[in-house]
Amino acid sequence: MFEQVLAEVEGQCRAERVPMLGPDKAKLLASCVEKAKPSLIVECGTAIGYSGLWILRVLKNLGSGRLITVEIEKANAERARANFESAGVADLVDSRIGDAAEVLKTIQEPVDFLFLDNNKDGYYACFRAIESQLTNPATIVADNVGRADQMADYLEHVRTNYDSETHWFESRRRPGRRDGMEVSIYRY
Numbered sequence: 001m002f003e004q005v006l007a008e009v010e011g012q013c014r015a016e017r018v019p020m021l022g023p024d025k026a027k028l029l030a031s032c033v034e035k036a037k038p039s040l041i042v043e044c045g046t047a048i049g050y051s052g053l054w055i056l057r058v059l060k061n062l063g064s065g066r067l068i069t070v071e072i073e074k075a076n077a078e079r080a081r082a083n084f085e086s087a088g089v090a091d092l093v094d095s096r097i098g099d100a101a102e103v104l105k106t107i108q109e110p111v112d113f114l115f116l117d118n119n120k121d122g123y124y125a126c127f128r129a130i131e132s133q134l135t136n137p138a139t140i141v142a143d144n145v146g147r148a149d150q151m152a153d154y155l156e157h158v159r160t161n162y163d164s165e166t167h168w169f170e171s172r173r174r175p176g177r178r179d180g181m182e183v184s185i186y187r188y
């Protein structure tokens with residue numbers, strides 16, 4: 001059932017042009033989660049739950065860990081919740097509606113994995129909003145870092161202060177175009 005729901009959500013994203021990570025980047029995200037074995041992941045930018053399903057599949061297989069995912073568009077969040085239910089992983093996820101930079105300030109428990117995929121100029125604000133809860137170490141994955149001009153403050157901070165690596169991907173939809181994901185290991 002899980003695999004069928006994931007395939008359907010990917011199909012809906014393509015048909016309706018809902019932004020999603022896509023399978024190549026999702027595999028990197030899943031491998032980071034597998035490696036980190038986190039207790040609590042926070043995702044900014046749920047959309048309809050495609051990347052969330054990739055995260056939740058790993059957590060389910062690991063047998064531990066939870067996801068808090070934040071989405072500003074109520075209709076998206078409601079579709080994501082329905083998709084998590086259909087896939088049988090709703091018990092592992094807390095789906096919240098609001099501006100991620102504000103919602104993150106209300107999280108009062110240790111966070112060992114942060115995935116940034118919301119408005120690109122909000123990445124640094126989200127990082128700052130959750131920084132006091134980040135564990136030592138914590139994994140941070142940021143999508144769309146090819147749009148460096150929109151998140152210059154965030155990239156400068158993580159590349160200067162932490163082990164940080166950019167992973168580049170060729171666009172399947174737009175050959176010749178590439179985009180990146182930044183994987184950073186936060187420490188204090």
Ligand SMILES: C[S@@+](CC[C@H](N)C(=O)[O-])C[C@H]1O[C@@H](n2cnc3c(N)ncnc32)[C@H](O)[C@@H]1O
Pocket residue numbers: 019020021022044045046047048049050051052070071072073076098099100101117118119122
């Ligand atoms: C690129 S999509 C996320 C794709 C999703 N992570 C996936 O791979 O399935 C970006 C999402 O962030 C949401 N978003 C934009 N600004 C936001 C904000 N300030 N707080 C929370 N979500 C936001 C958008 O509504 C959109 O659904």
